Amino acid sequence: MTAPGKQTVRDLRRGSRAILLRRVYFDGPISRQELGPATGLSAGSISNVTAELLADGLLEECGSVESEGGRPRILLRVPPGAAHLIGVDVGETQVRVALFDLALTELAASDHPLTDCGHDVAHVVELVLGGVAEVLHRTGADPASVLGVGVGVPGIVEQGAPVDDGLGITVHSQTIGWDAVPLGKLLRAGTALPLYVDNGAKTLGQAEMWYGAGRGARHAVIALFGSGVGACVIVDGARFRGATSSAGEWGHTRVHVGGRRCRCGSRGCLEAYVGAEALLERWGRAPAGASEKAGLAALLAAAEAGDPATGELLDEAAEYFGSAIADLVNLFNPERIVIGGWAGLLLGPRLLPGIRRAAADYALHFPHAQTTITLGTLGPDAVTVGAATLPLSHFLDSGGDPRPR
Secondary structure, three states: OOOOOOOHHHHHHHHHHHHHHHHHHHHOOOEEEHHHHOOOOOHHHHHHHHHHHHOOOOOOEEEEEOOOOOOOEEEEOOOOOOOEEEEEEOOEEEEEEEEEOOOOOOOEEEEEEEOOOOOOOOHHHHHHHHHHHHHHHOOOOOOOEEEEEEEEEEEEOOOOOOOOOOOOEEEEEEHHHHHOOOOOHHOOOOOOEEEEEEEEHHHHHHHHHHHOOOOOOOOOOEEEOOOEEEEEEOOEEOHHHHHOOOOOOOOOEEEOOOOEEEEOOOEEEEEHHHOHHHHHHHHHOOOOOHHHHHHHHHHHHHOOOOOOHHHHHHHHHHHHHHHHHHHHHHOOOEEEEEEEEEHHHHHHHHHHHHHHHHHHHHHHHHHOOOHHHHOOOOOOHHHHHHHHHHHHHHHHHHOOOOOOO
């Protein structure tokens, strides 16, 4: 029996594979010679691990570059088609399921609006499982090639034990009426694929940090601005989760004591003033029967056309949003704040100047001077991309082990 805390040869090998695979994934194409300084591994380890990963089909040679006075250096990359990933966004107004290759290129997607049934748990589970089956059927992808299904949900996610194959995943979401929903168990009844579930803002945060506007930052906050509001706090390159994974419920911090009633049941929450649902409710002029996105587009069009009341509403929302960002600046001292989500990207060009002004007015001057506030770059479906990074993250951290958590 291995002594507690003592690494085995197998552990060391797995760690070396993970270091090398992650570096090639994010920095490839890259040569073996460049991997030495980049990973800290010896030349012998790089040679052995590279040979293993090539034999497993997790690396491929993809051309060469000239070297000074020697043979051309062969470049390596992770082949995009070596495996597949599924990302699911259980949003406020729809469930979106997408199939990706390892380069996070979307191969197929299935969108299902949440209408009369709303967030009825059985209905949502049915839509998720149906969407997974649909994208696999449409692409002809072998289920055995899928590294896992990542699901982004509104609310707080308890992960359960690492060895329970997702069965212990439980979701608490007051805003949609989910109280200790055993989502992992319900999804496991309909699929054998590995399951990974996390809060939607946290999946968005991981996507923007890996591929988007957060890339290169070590301390950041990624804000999700949609029907509601949330945040992913990045501390020294890692997502901050808190004691029970509920860190980042920024939308339910107070901006007005005794203010408007929020969907969570409390009063004066940020979400009750700047969430898309709250903005439309306060505006009160959305076209009858319009979707939330269509309604917000109409609100923006009215403001751009010069309607004073609508313009004042958006100006007030920008001030609330900016003052709440000032709190993030004062609390977490991030170097970058990224605003994403479909509503954030739709209203961002209009609101961003006001948000920046309010943040400057309300934040402490020194930490604010170290912070940039910008919009996300991955588009309105970034939560789906982020959800797909959940199984991808396990894949990279395990050195290419396809087995679930």
